[in-house]
Every structure is written in C-alpha cells, then in structure tokens.
Amino acid sequence: MLAYIIRRILQALLVMAVMSGLVFVGLYVVGDPVAMMASAEATDLERDAIRASFGLDKPLWQQYAIFMSHALRLDFGKSFLTGQSAMGLILERMPATLELACVSLLLAIVVGVPLGIWAGLKPQALSTRGIMTGSILGFSLPNFWVGLMLIMVFAVYLGWLPAGGRGATRMIGPLDLSVLTLDGWSRLLLPACTIALAKAALIIRITRAATREALPMDYIKFARAKGLAWSRILRVHLLKNIMIPIVTVCGLELGQVVAFAVVTETIFAWPGMGKLLLDSIITLDRPVVVAYLILIVFFLVMLNLAVDILYTVLDPRVRLQGAKA
C-alpha cells in the first residue's frame, strides 16, 4: 500500500514539473506581463525596475530554475497583479469552490442514486423512460446555458433567489463556509443546482447500469428466496454492491466539478478559484496560473488515490497494484 502511494505521488510530481514548464514557456511566449503591470505613462526606466523586481529580466531558463527552486520550498511566487503570494490568493478562494463542488455533488447523489436504482429495477416502466430521457437532456443541455436559464426564471422573473455572489459566511476552523447561513444557502442553491443537474444525469445512468448488472446475481436471488423484505435487499444487498462504480464516478467527478467551476463561477459571480483562474489567464498573471495548475494536479492525484484506497475498504477483494512490492 505504502509503495503504491509513494509511486503515485512521484508520478504526480513529474506531471507537475512537466506541466509547469510547458505553461511557463507558453505564457512567456504570449506576452510581456510588464505591459499589464506598468501604467501607460511609465518610462522605460520604471518598466525595467518592475521587470527586475519580479526577476523578469533574466533569461527564461533561469526564471524557470528560480521558480522550481522556490517551488520545492512551497513558494510559488507572487502575483504580478497584486504582489500577494500566488498560492495564498488561491487558497483564500478554495473553500468557496470546494463548498460549491461538494454541495452540488451531494445534491446529485441524493437525487441520482434513488432514481437510478428505480430505473434499474423497472426497466420497462413509463417512469423509467421519463427518467432516462431526462438524463439525456441533463447532460446534453450546455451547462452554462442551464445556469443562465435558472437565473432568468428564479432571479429575474420570480425574484425568489439572488442572481449571484456568495452569501454571508461563518468561520468553522480555517474554513469560511456559507452553508451555515440562510443567506448563504439562498445564493448557493442556483449554482449548485446548475452543476448537480448534469452530474445527477451521469449518476442515474451509472446507477441504473450497475443495478441491472447486480439484479440477476445469485446473492440477490438467494436473499429473495430467504424471504427478505425488498427494502432490506435494496439497502443491504444491492446498494453495497453497486457502491463501487458510484464511488469511482463521484470521486472522479469531484475533480471535474472543481475544474469546471470556472464556468459556473463566472455565471454566478461566485468568488472561487475558478473565477480567479479565468481572470489571471486574461491578465497573463503567470504565477497564479502556474500555482493553480500545480494545486489542481495535486488535488486530482489525491482524489484518485482516495478513490483507490476507498475501493479496498468497500470491496475487500480489491488489492492495489504494487501493494505487495
């Protein structure tokens, strides 16, 4: 197990190094960040001073070497725009994004799993057809358009919910959460529903497929032959066995949701790290972009690892590759 985890982390470090190099070179070629930082009337002398203060006067390979040596000490440079620590800026916004992602995914699971099981149990029913057609719509409708339409209906026409922003927050330890206040929920609901719609569609399909695979199995037949109540068969025998594909998908989708938050956060003016990334890309704020990507790689790898480890808990038959080594 330990060898497996170490190998995965080493792989992640390699990916981070390669990717930060590519992005470094890529954004270097695009444009001169000094043009963004200096005011229009700045003299050449002032521009050079700015350039030197961020180390931008050195050749690119040297800049990269300096960046890497600092990165090893977890210092990812300062934002060109604000002068604050790039990683600090992102971490400051991370709770908002994670909160949105977790709430949406939970919502999707709560709606998706029961509907999926229902669709798997009654494949021919009219309600199942409705559910499956709905799920095709769910992941076909462009997500950002769904967000716009929700704003239009619930914020503009009905006026029930605010159109954007994040509500009042309350600190819980180091985390600044808005799920604890009513105002927070009223602003969280629309963006969360936007994301949850697409994810619920996916979870319905996965759950249905898993249910249909599990139903003809001997252990279900045996449980029925024993005369167990359906509710117990569903809860104990079926649900436990269809957990693995659902957990996999939810784990991997959490990463997708966090990455895709760029879109939802832009629509709902949600002050998360996705919005920060988009702004930084537009202003060529290289340290923030690189720091964001490094964080995301780390996050995705950890998520994969967590899902893999969860497998061994859910299904004792699973042995991780290289666990013996």
Add this chain to the structure above:
Amino acid sequence: MSDTVVIAALDDIAALPAPETPWQRLRREFVANKFAVFGLVLLLLAICAAVFAPWISPQNPYDIGSLDILDSKLPPGSRSGAGTMTYWLGTDGQARDLLSAIFYGLRTSLMVGGISVAAALAIGSIVGLAAAYFGGWIDALLMRIADIQLSFPAILVALILLAILGKGVDKVIIALIVVQWAYFARAARGAALVERGKEYVEAAQCMALGWPRVLLRHMLPNCMPPLIVIATIDLAHAIALESTLSFLGVGVPVTEPSLGMLIANGFEFMLSGTYWISFFPGIALALAIVGINLVGDHLRDILNPHNAR
C-alpha cells in the same frame, strides 16, 4: 445453351432472400428505435440549417450595413422598423435577426466540432494503432502521454491552450483536437490489441506487406466500430466545449459568432428581462447536442459486441 443455364441459376439466387449485409442490419436496428430516429432528424435539421444558412436566413447577420440599430433588442415576432421583415425570434443588442444569427452560429459550431472530431479521430486512431502494433517503449511512451493528458479536465487544457494561442476559429479547433485525441488513441489501442492477435494480421505480415499498409488497410477498418461510436458522442462534447469556451470569451472571435458567443452576448441583457437573446441560441445548441447524443447512444447499443445477435 450454357448461357441460359447460368441465367436461370442467377434467377434462382435472386429469388432467395439476400443475406443481410452489416449495413442493412445497422439500418434496420437503428430505425427500430424511435428516439434514435428523432435524434437523427434533429441532427440532419441542424446540419441543413448550418449548410444552407446563407440561403435560408432572412438576413445576413455579418453584413453590418444591413443592420438597423433602431431595431436592436426587439422581442420575438416584431416587425422591423423599415417594415421589410419580421424578426420571428427577436433581435440581439446589435439589431441582428436572431433566427439568422442562429443559423450562422450553428454553422460555426458544427464546423468547429466536426473538423476537430475528424482530426482527433484520425490522429488518435493512428497513434493508438501504432502503439498497439509496435508495443514496447513506443506503446509505453504514447500511452503515458495520453494518460497524463486524460488526467487533466478538458476545459482546463483548452482554456490554457487558448490563453497561449489567442482567439480564432482555427485555434479553437487546435485546442479541441489536443483535448480529444487521447480518447481515440486509448480506444483505438484497445481495439487494435484485440485485432493484432488475429490470423488475418499474421497473414498480412507473412505476405511481407509494409507496416503502414497492415495498419491502415487491414487493422484500421476492423477497429472502426467503437471509434465511430466515440466520435459521435465526442462530437456533442466538442460542440458543448466550444460553446463554453466562446461563452468564457476565449473561443471564436466576435466576427464569427458561434452559438456559445450568442448566448454570452445575451447574458448582459438578461438581468433586465430581455430573455430571448440567450434563450433561443441555447435551445438550438441543446437540440443539436440532444440529437447527436440520441444517435450516439443508440449506435453504441447496436455496435456493442455484447449486444450483437
């Protein structure tokens, strides 16, 4: 004399019911599903609207001269100020007829999606086939690259690439190809590994045919079914991703608005209740994507070897 015998024999053969070709089976099973046929109709309508946009649009939305700024943000069904035409779906902030803009937008969206998926299919299948055929370090290298690529969410890769490349239809296509080739490479490798062990490949190799010929003429056609299914479903992804990127302002330029761009343009007016600028392009986009997904979903069921009869 012998001629008549041959002809009589031919008549006998013609009288027998012809064995069903794979294409006929595909067509019969496809038509059996009403949803899939509905999807195909939607898709064909979208393609027709896109291809014939210059002829069926009431107005050329790119021709600034024909736009009357007084007609901007008119609700659906209004007459134009000059009384020459009716804006069935209303007009946007620049007084463009939305119906025409949607036809032209479909053109950009479908073109970007189609070209990028075709190119990604071509590149990905060749990479995947080559990886399976040669094995060893080539396989390991190519698949490791594909894995790293797949471990990144598509939207992030496309976003960063477009930040570096800049705006433009060609650049969006490049970004979409980069995002998608790895899916095809993985699928093609999987299919090719199965085919590689079969006798016809050995036979082709025994005839000392060159590897490009064995790969492209012998193995590729047999690996196509799963790739076609992925390509169909991927087309929906590509169109959705392009519209998302355009919505975020890093996709196609303002001069060639795709559907995503039209929706983004409507966003700023929406809070004042001007719903139609975002609503109708979104419906068009959704119908096209639903159509593609319905077709792809059913194709997958038909072509899935587990379901083969």
